[in-house]
Amino acid sequence: xxxxxxxxxxxxxxxxxxxxxxxxxxxxxxxxxxxxxxxxxxxxxxxxxxxxxxxxxxxxxxxxxxxxxxxxxxxxxxxxxxxxxxxxxxxxxxxxxxxxxxxxxxxxxxxxxxxxxxxxxxxxxxxxxxxxxxxxxxxxxxxxxxxxxxxxxxxxxxxxxxxxxxxxxxxxxxxxxxxxxxxxxxxxxxxxxxxxxxxxxxxxxxxxxxxxxxxxxxxxxxxxxxxxxxxxxxxxxxxxxxxxxxxxxxxxxxxxxxxxxxxxxxxxxxxxxxxxxxxxxxxxxxxxxxxxxxxxxxxxxxxxxxxxxxxxxxxxxxxxxxxxxxxxxxxxxxxxxxxxxxxxxxxxxxxxxxxxxxxxxxxxxxxxxxxxxxxxxxxxxxxxxxxxxxxxxxxxxxxxxxxxxxxxxxxxxxxxxxxxxxxxxxxxxxxxxxxxxxxxxxxxxxxxx
Numbered sequence: 001x002x003x004x005x006x007x008x009x010x011x012x013x014x015x016x017x018x019x020x021x022x023x024x025x026x027x028x029x030x031x032x033x034x035x036x037x038x039x040x041x042x043x044x045x046x047x048x049x050x051x052x053x054x055x056x057x058x059x060x061x062x063x064x065x066x067x068x069x070x071x072x073x074x075x076x077x078x079x080x081x082x083x084x085x086x087x088x089x090x091x092x093x094x095x096x097x098x099x100x101x102x103x104x105x106x107x108x109x110x111x112x113x114x115x116x117x118x119x120x121x122x123x124x125x126x127x128x129x130x131x132x133x134x135x136x137x138x139x140x141x142x143x144x145x146x147x148x149x150x151x152x153x154x155x156x157x158x159x160x161x162x163x164x165x166x167x168x169x170x171x172x173x174x175x176x177x178x179x180x181x182x183x184x185x186x187x188x189x190x191x192x193x194x195x196x197x198x199x200x201x202x203x204x205x206x207x208x209x210x211x212x213x214x215x216x217x218x219x220x221x222x223x224x225x226x227x228x229x230x231x232x233x234x235x236x237x238x239x240x241x242x243x244x245x246x247x248x249x250x251x252x253x254x255x256x257x258x259x260x261x262x263x264x265x266x267x268x269x270x271x272x273x274x275x276x277x278x279x280x281x282x283x284x285x286x287x288x289x290x291x292x293x294x295x296x297x298x299x300x301x302x303x304x305x306x307x308x309x310x311x312x313x314x315x316x317x318x319x320x321x322x323x324x325x326x327x328x329x330x331x332x333x334x335x336x337x338x339x340x341x342x343x344x345x346x347x348x349x350x351x352x353x354x355x356x357x358x359x360x361x362x363x364x365x366x367x368x369x370x371x372x373x374x375x376x377x378x379x380x381x382x383x384x385x386x387x388x389x390x391x392x393x394x395x396x397x398x399x400x401x402x403x404x405x406x407x408x409x410x411x412x413x414x415x416x417x418x419x420x421x422x423x424x425x426x427x428x429x430x431x432x433x434x435x436x437x438x439x440x441x442x443x444x445x446x447x448x449x
Contacts, residue, residue, distance in 0.1 A: 049337045051333060051336075052227065052231060052334065052338075053226075055228065056280070057268065057271040057281060058268065058279040058280055058320060059267075059330050060326050061320060061326075062278075062279045063273065063278045063320050065317060065319065066273055066314070066317070068275075070317055070318050071315050071317055071318075072313075072314055073122075073314065073315050075310075075311050075313070078103055079103055080103075081308045081309070082103075083101070084305045084448075088100070088448060089108060089151050089171065089448045090153045090304075091109070091152045091173045091198050091449070092187050092198035093152065093172065094266075094307045095120075097292070097307040098123075098307040098309050099119055099120060099123045101306070102123070102309050104122055105119040106119075109152045110150070110151050110157075112135075112149055113132050113136060113139070113411075116132070117131045121321070123309065124316070125317065125318055125322065126322050127321040127324065127326070130415065132411050136407065136412075137386060137411075138150040140404045140407055141179065141393050141394070142169065142170055142172060142175045142178065142179060143169065143171070144156060144160050144169060145404060145407060147160055150171070150172075151169075152172055153171050153448060154171050154173045154447055154448055154449060155169055155446055156171060171444070172198070173449070174442055174444035176195075176440060176441055177254055177255065178252070178389075178393045180197050180198075181250065181254040181259040182255060183234065183240075183241045183248075183250070183255070184204075184237070184262065185237070186200050186204050186291065187200060189241055189244075189247070190440065191245055191440055192244060195443070195444070196442075198449070199304070200291065200304075202301075202302050205291065205302070206297065207236075208233050209223070209300075210297070211225065212224050212225045212282075212284060216297050218295065218296045220284020220285050220287070221283050221284065221285055222283070223284035225287060226282075227334075230263040230266065230267060231260075231263065231334040231341070233263070234259075234338070235340060238340075238341055242347060242352060245347065245351065245437075246347050246350050246353075247346070247347060247349070247440050248347045248354070248437055249345075249347070249432070249436075250345070251343070251344040251345060251357060251362075251435075252385065252389050252438075256342075256344070256385070257328070257331055257386070260331050260341070261330070261331050264327070264334070266282070266287075266290075268316065268322050268330070269315075269322065272313050273314040273316060285310070289307075289308055289310045290307055290308070290309070290310075292305070292307040292308070304449065324379075324383075324414075325379060325415075328379045332378040335373070336373060344359055344362060345432075346435035346436075346438065347435070347436075348434065348435065349436050355435075359372060361428065361431060362427060363427060363428075364426055364428065366424050366425070367422075376419040376421065377422075379415075379416075380419055380421035380422065380424075381424075383412050383416055384416075384421065385427055386408075387405060387409055387412055388427035389429060390408060391405065392429050
């Protein structure tokens with residue numbers, strides 16, 4: 001049963017100082033990131049696949065310098081690894097789990113926007129503006145707006161749901177179609193696993209591990225992973241989902257933006273950096289550590305909740321944080337390089353019945369296949385559908401839903417600022433009602449994982 005909390009105007013107002021602080025501290029970060037992302041995509045129309053294959057592990061802009069003092073991520077002292085306690089929450093994102101296991105996020109797995117921005121910046125140099133927006137989105141749809149917290153895994157504890165919640169409070173583990181989506185890099189589609197899209201599928205991990213080479217050793221140091229290799233794997237996973245999941249669905253923010261971005265995050269945020277390879281490299285050793293996997297190919301073991309940041313690991317430099325335009329630029333390049341992965345629609349209740357929906361019909365003609373990747377259109381589209389889709393995931397009085405939309409909009413506004421986006425009057429998600437995967441919404445048991 002869903003419970004409800006009504007967002008007070010005081011709670012909404014309280015969120016603004018944090019956003020303002022982020023904007024004041026980083027006044028030019030989005031403008032600079034937008035320029036850098038555009039630079040990478042300049043040749044996208046004539047050779048997007050070549051551009052994808054040439055891209056470094058730093059994303060749209062190569063990391064040219066290595067500063068060990070800036071980039072070393074501590075795994076000792078207050079940042080020492082500790083297995084989660086029985087009461088701690090862990091979920092579907094290895095990067096979030098590892099950050100919590102080292103204390104960069106609260107070790108209980110429940111975070112505020114400020115804690116999320118600070119922790120993911122310190123651990124991975126994920127940009128503060130996009131981090132704040134994604135955290136606000138998680139709070140609005142799967143957390144508790146009145147308390148200003150979200151869960152990186154299962155449902156929030158009862159004491160954080162007192163008074164109800166406008167949304168579900170189910171956390172990321174049970175955020176099907178609003179945050180979690182089908183065709184994950186290592187997790188099952190929710191429908192095919194009784195609603196569990198947060199547990200690692202070791203067979204799926206074996207397959208993605210294999211795209212990095214044929215190093216059969218325990219260490220896996222000779223494996224190498226790139227954005228392009230992961231994009232090609234994303235295409236394969238989509239095809240596998242269509243062939244095995246009668247409820248496969250893609251078409252909302254979680255599945256069109258967040259799912260492919262998650263593949264890119266592994267490369268851009270988990271790669272190790274060095275003087276010899278300042279743009280970073282991801283080998284099997286680091287890949288397994290971040291995913292909580294031990295052993296060698298053919299005998300991998302997943303240790304639930306044991307994701308960890310490797311010792312002597314160097315993040316991307318502070319001079320090249322991974323910000324909103326970088327995130328969307330990488331997703332866009334992936335779609336241009338592998339156009340078959342850009343899908344709106346789903347299976348219709350049986351496997352291999354994928355039926356597409358035209359993006360022009362979804363957006364009232366504002367965007368179409370020919371214009372979606374022109375100029376800033378894809379960045380505009382990505383963040384607009386995030387906001388326009390919120391009402392379909394919330395239940396409650398319209399006035400309270402509108403407050404939630406305004407709350408999230410405040411954090412997404414800097415990502416759209418200065419882009420001159422076309423007005424998206426409506427995003428007709430009613431076109432998705434014929435797809436059972438769009439309506440499928442599992443709820444989680446009261447467990448921490």
